[in-house]
Amino acid sequence: MSIQVPRGTQDILPGEVEKWQYIEEVAKDICKTYQYKEIRTPIFESSELFMRGVGDTTDIVQKEMYVFEDRGGRSLALRPEGTAPVVRSFVQNKMFGDPNQPVKLFYTGPMFRYERPQAGRYRQFVQFGVEALGSEDPAIDAEVISLAMQVYQKLGLKNLKLIINSLGDTESRTNHREALINHFKPRIDEFCSDCQNRLEKNPLRILDCKKDRDHELMSSAPSILDYLNDESRIYFEKVQKYLQAMDIEFVVDPTLVRGLDYYNHTAFEIMSNAEGFGAITTLCGGGRYNGLVEMIGGPATPGIGFAFSIERLLAALEAERIALPIEEALDCYFVSLGEEAKDHTVKILHELRNAGFTAERDYLDRKLKAQFKAADRHHAKFVAVLGDEELKNNKINIKNMQSGEQEEVALPEFISYLEKHIRLGGH
Amino acid sequence: MSIQVPRGTQDILPGEVEKWQYIEEVAKDICKTYQYKEIRTPIFESSELFMRGVGDTTDIVQKEMYVFEDRGGRSLALRPEGTAPVVRSFVQNKMFGDPNQPVKLFYTGPMFRYERPQAGRYRQFVQFGVEALGSEDPAIDAEVISLAMQVYQKLGLKNLKLIINSLGDTESRTNHREALINHFKPRIDEFCSDCQNRLEKNPLRILDCKKDRDHELMSSAPSILDYLNDESRIYFEKVQKYLQAMDIEFVVDPTLVRGLDYYNHTAFEIMSNAEGFGAITTLCGGGRYNGLVEMIGGPATPGIGFAFSIERLLAALEAERIALPIEEALDCYFVSLGEEAKDHTVKILHELRNAGFTAERDYLDRKLKAQFKAADRHHAKFVAVLGDEELKNNKINIKNMQSGEQEEVALPEFISYLEKHIRLGGH
Numbered sequence: 040m041s042i043q044v045p046r047g048t049q050d051i052l053p054g055e056v057e058k059w060q061y062i063e064e065v066a067k068d069i070c071k072t073y074q075y076k077e078i079r080t081p082i083f084e085s086s087e088l089f090m091r092g093v094g095d096t097t098d099i100v101q102k103e104m105y106v107f108e109d110r111g112g113r114s115l116a117l118r119p120e121g122t123a124p125v126v127r128s129f130v131q132n133k134m135f136g137d138p139n140q141p142v143k144l145f146y147t148g149p150m151f152r153y154e155r156p157q158a159g160r161y162r163q164f165v166q167f168g169v170e171a172l173g174s175e176d177p178a179i180d181a182e183v184i185s186l187a188m189q190v191y192q193k194l195g196l197k198n199l200k201l202i203i204n205s206l207g208d209t210e211s212r213t214n215h216r217e218a219l220i221n222h223f224k225p226r227i228d229e230f231c232s233d234c235q236n237r238l239e240k241n242p243l244r245i246l247d248c249k250k251d252r253d254h255e256l257m258s259s260a261p262s263i264l265d266y267l268n269d270e271s272r273i274y275f276e277k278v279q280k281y282l283q284a285m286d287i288e289f290v291v292d293p294t295l296v297r298g299l300d301y302y303n304h305t306a307f308e309i310m311s312n313a314e315g316f317g318a319i320t321t322l323c324g325g326g327r328y329n330g331l332v333e334m335i336g337g338p339a340t341p342g343i344g345f346a347f348s349i350e351r352l353l354a355a356l357e358a359e360r361i362a363l364p365i366e367e368a369l370d371c372y373f374v375s376l377g378e379e380a381k382d383h384t385v386k387i388l389h390e391l392r393n394a395g396f397t398a399e400r401d402y403l404d405r406k407l408k409a410q411f412k413a414a415d416r417h418h419a420k421f422v423a424v425l426g427d428e429e430l431k432n433n434k435i436n437i438k439n440m441q442s443g444e445q446e447e448v449a450l451p452e453f454i455s456y457l458e459k460h461i462r463l464g465g466h
Numbered sequence: 467m468s469i470q471v472p473r474g475t476q477d478i479l480p481g482e483v484e485k486w487q488y489i490e491e492v493a494k495d496i497c498k499t500y501q502y503k504e505i506r507t508p509i510f511e512s513s514e515l516f517m518r519g520v521g522d523t524t525d526i527v528q529k530e531m532y533v534f535e536d537r538g539g540r541s542l543a544l545r546p547e548g549t550a551p552v553v554r555s556f557v558q559n560k561m562f563g564d565p566n567q568p569v570k571l572f573y574t575g576p577m578f579r580y581e582r583p584q585a586g587r588y589r590q591f592v593q594f595g596v597e598a599l600g601s602e603d604p605a606i607d608a609e610v611i612s613l614a615m616q617v618y619q620k621l622g623l624k625n626l627k628l629i630i631n632s633l634g635d636t637e638s639r640t641n642h643r644e645a646l647i648n649h650f651k652p653r654i655d656e657f658c659s660d661c662q663n664r665l666e667k668n669p670l671r672i673l674d675c676k677k678d679r680d681h682e683l684m685s686s687a688p689s690i691l692d693y694l695n696d697e698s699r700i701y702f703e704k705v706q707k708y709l710q711a712m713d714i715e716f717v718v719d720p721t722l723v724r725g726l727d728y729y730n731h732t733a734f735e736i737m738s739n740a741e742g743f744g745a746i747t748t749l750c751g752g753g754r755y756n757g758l759v760e761m762i763g764g765p766a767t768p769g770i771g772f773a774f775s776i777e778r779l780l781a782a783l784e785a786e787r788i789a790l791p792i793e794e795a796l797d798c799y800f801v802s803l804g805e806e807a808k809d810h811t812v813k814i815l816h817e818l819r820n821a822g823f824t825a826e827r828d829y830l831d832r833k834l835k836a837q838f839k840a841a842d843r844h845h846a847k848f849v850a851v852l853g854d855e856e857l858k859n860n861k862i863n864i865k866n867m868q869s870g871e872q873e874e875v876a877l878p879e880f881i882s883y884l885e886k887h888i889r890l891g892g893h
Contacts, residue, residue: 048510
């Protein structure tokens with residue numbers, strides 16, 4: 040029996056992979072203009088990193104992480120997300136000592152979560168993300184948000200909705216937390232057991248509960264925005280002012296929260312409300328995490344970042360029926376007739392490719408007609424025909440597949456002929 | 467305590483990552499001219515795939531593979547190499563039915579082997595490889611070899627040595643095998659226990675033994691080249707003829723073997739004999755494997771490919787002291803003075819980046835002098851100075867860091883000024 044791809048994973052094949060390449064290219068180019076540099080961390084990390092950096096009470100760590108021991112008995116985990124590894128690397132490599140602060144990084148690569156596979160949800164998926172570590176200027180919050188928006192917009196997405204919120208600083212969060220406890224406590228027995236547990240530990244996460252979301256106390260819960268102290272309020276206003284300066288539309292949504300203690304100030308999500316999706320879907324999530332670096336063993340360092348999945352982005356492009364501008368044409372396909380001519384194409388083909396042209400020939404000893412068909416399937420711009428007769432006269436026959444024109448060219452002039460007709464747009 | 471990167475793995479950081487990007491770019495561009503398309507298979511596969519596709523008696527599978535069970539009890543393995551996954555995907559996706567044959571694929575990504583970490587050897591390393599499936603034309607063997615050579619040469623490596631060999635077809639191999647058994651059998655007790663085991667199972671692998679390599683029977687062992695039947699000999703001659711047609715130098719080395727049954731005909735290695743390496747080092751290995759597709763559950767399909775590690779390639783570049791042409795300059799660094807001017811840079815910076823320029827500013831409220839220093843560290847081509855005074859007059863001061871010239875430009879003309887001086891090479 041043949042072996043299949045592991046459940047919940049997929050192969051990305053030619054025909055589809057070009058979209059991934061295009062998206063990554065766009066994201067990398069944009070990172071370059073923003074001066075975010077790539078970082079590559081390993082596929083696995085010590086399990087402890089994610090217990091600390093994602094939270095050992097989260098579903099991700101408790102239920103979805105691929106954990107295994109290596110042959111030396113170390114507990115390792117396939118990374119379920121990208122921020123904790125980047126912060127681990129930031130600390131380990133003492134990047135906090137780099138004179139260029141903030142340290143601006145991006146990453147792209149596979150992440151792993153053992154979830155129930157469903158349409159568009161994979162156990163191995165690719166995340167692109169950025170992290171800016173070392174600055175608490177609200178302009179960097181706006182920059183990070185604008186970078187994410189820029190990627191989506193450059194790819195042509197139109198039905199985007201940016202929502203932002205502030206979780207405030209520690210003081211603001213403490214006051215809000217108290218207000219939440221006072222709000223829910225009297226009627227907490229009407230909530231699910233998870234929420235009853237959350238009440239004292241982390242009441243903010245009650246607002247995230249899917250079971251209780253329709254309870255009347257949810258919509259009347261105290262808003263964090265009413266508990267921001269002056270500093271946090273001014274910070275949030277600045278972020279909004281900067282987004283406006285960049286003509287980026289947004290909606291403030293006080294229900295957008297993050298459950299973990301080291302998140303603070305700015306939180307944001309980019310949603311798609313494209314008709315092709317059944318409901319509004321989150322494409323990208325991010326926010327400020329001024330406590331995370333310390334949590335992972337480094338010096339107190341502010342940070343902010345976001346991540347999005349390429350799979351979800353592709354689904355959004357499909358929902359909006361956006362065709363990415365992917366070029367597939369082949370410069371030249373060689374059709375050869377006769378043993379000697381066929382052998383000779385090895386040399387010309389090599390020279391042509393060496394000069395940077397995309398070129399192909401037949402490797403199945405196909406007949407003339409089948410070779411021409413192959414040229415069509417490759418969308419060849421030019422077909423070069425070489426028979427033993429032409430070879431004897433040191434010539435090659437070139438057909439422009441767009442215009443239908445045919446010319447006989449001296450073999451030594453073949454490359455410069457293509458230079459003229461392809462590179463200089465002479466056709 | 468802070469958490470470290472797992473033993474035997476590494477972070478690739480800015481400053482180093484640009485080399486990886488450059489190498490991948492070159493390799494991908496070359497694949498494009500040769501019409502090899504990217505394929506991305508998952509990081510892990512069912513363990514069985516590698517038992518079949520790499521061989522369950524090999525060190526890789528027995529000692530070095532990261533094997534684990536997922537939460538559903540499936541035995542999975544982090545891929546130790548790239549060929550078996552590509553062939554698995556070829557079979558599962560029925561690519562043998564694609565009208566474009568051979569199917570030409572390339573991949574690049576992390577592979578995993580639990581080995582003793584040493585200089586230049588990692589437990590997670592990156593391989594780049596290609597596979598051409600569906601043709602047994604010797605021209606495709608030559609093409610695959612030339613593609614590998616092309617990558618090394620485009621990167622500037624000079625001390626390269628290509629060695630090739632033929633393992634022949636099944637008949638040739640059977641005859642050679644018999645001759646090997648006859649050669650070693652009388653004195654096999656002088657060999658290590660591994661070799662004694664190999665004698666009947668796979669005598670070809672005796673030639674690979676590191677312990678016994680100086681035994682006098684080794685150099686006098688029968689050469690496969692003396693056992694090639696006519697078909698195999700002609701095949702090998704054609705491969706050599708095509709390499710010559712492409713001006714690719716090579717040495718035939720009959721001791722270059724592959725132990726597994728599904729390898730046949732062409733085998734090759736590219737070595738570096740750069741002085742910087744202690745000894746000659748293999749950079750790249752490849753060969754024909756006409757039996758592998760069937761072994762993995764597909765229809766009989768010829769195939770050939772190679773793989774090389776990027777880590778090893780980087781070591782070779784270093785040994786030859788080759789500096790890759792990596793551009794690091796920043797188009798424009800903004801220095802701002804005063805609250806209002808600083809806020810305004812958010813907008814200009816955004817416009818500049820949107821227009822495709824690389825641009826940066828300060829996010830740490832640094833003084834003027836420190837901002838200029840940061841501009842230097844970023845190798846800024848231009849520094850734009852904006853103070854509240856300039857802002858009031860709707861102007862900006864631009865300094866060309868190469869010539870030292872300074873100009874005051876109207877703010878609305880700022881982008882076109884940079885267009886002229888950077889894009890059109892006006893400085």
